Amino acid sequence: QQQVKQSPQSLIVQKGGISIINCAYENTAFDYFPWYQQFPGKGPALLIAIRPDVSEKKEGRFTISFNKSAKQFSLHIMDSQPGDSATYFCAIKAAGNKLTFGGGTRVLVKP
Amino acid sequence: DTGVSQDPRHKITKRGQNVTFRCDPISEHNRLYWYRQTLGQGPEFLTYFQNEAQLEKSRLLSDRFSAERPKGSFSTLEIQRTEQGDSAMYLCASTPGFLEGETQYFGPGTRLLVL
Numbered sequence: 435q436q437q438v439k440q441s442p443q444s445l446i447v448q449k450g451g452i453s454i455i456n457c458a459y460e461n462t463a464f465d466y467f468p469w470y471q472q473f474p475g476k477g478p479a480l481l482i483a484i485r486p487d488v489s490e491k492k493e494g495r496f497t498i499s500f501n502k503s504a505k506q507f508s509l510h511i512m513d514s515q516p517g518d519s520a521t522y523f524c525a526i527k528a529a530g531n532k533l534t535f536g537g538g539t540r541v542l543v544k545p
Numbered sequence: 546d547t548g549v550s551q552d553p554r555h556k557i558t559k560r561g562q563n564v565t566f567r568c569d570p571i572s573e574h575n576r577l578y579w580y581r582q583t584l585g586q587g588p589e590f591l592t593y594f595q596n597e598a599q600l601e602k603s604r605l606l607s608d609r610f611s612a613e614r615p616k617g618s619f620s621t622l623e624i625q626r627t628e629q630g631d632s633a634m635y636l637c638a639s640t641p642g643f644l645e646g647e648t649q650y651f652g653p654g655t656r657l658l659v660l
Contacts, residue, residue, distance in 0.1 A: 440587075468648075477549070477636050477651030478588065523587045531576060531640060532601065533649060535587030 440536030453511040457524035466527035514543045549652035566655045568637030575642025582634040
């Protein structure tokens, strides 16, 4: 089964700092790499996504960097805010549009 | 609220009992997915429907699990003879369908605790 390895498992950052989360995947060609944000007691919500034909995508304070040859992609949260404290999941899209998720990164932004 | 809804939000049951969860996708979304999420882990794919057709089932979906989407709208997930290992959050998601790479919109989940 396709695996997605996500690191770190947890992250503490000061308000205004940068949070960086990394994911690596194996084998096959996938064409859609989303990041989801999940708050306690809620379902995951799409934060930002990228296709492999671009190396970077930015939406507000959130940036995805994608390295196709290394099979790695990362999420950067700039100017981190306390409201960004949540669990973040990377995912890859397999056939049928089903998603395979990483193990998650719990981010805590300290005021 | 026109998002994905799930019912119930919480369910506590005793081992051996049957439980059924319901998911109402966003209106006119053709594809509906079920995932299971255990504490501290990412969601794991269980099964998905395109309209009323169940197109794929994960190996995680043992024969105690059954999912239906009879009219291509809402879906139900039933677990028979529940086991403590079934305790998890069961998430439903939907997409408009047909086009690859479309956003999956998740519901709030049903948290199951098997005693």
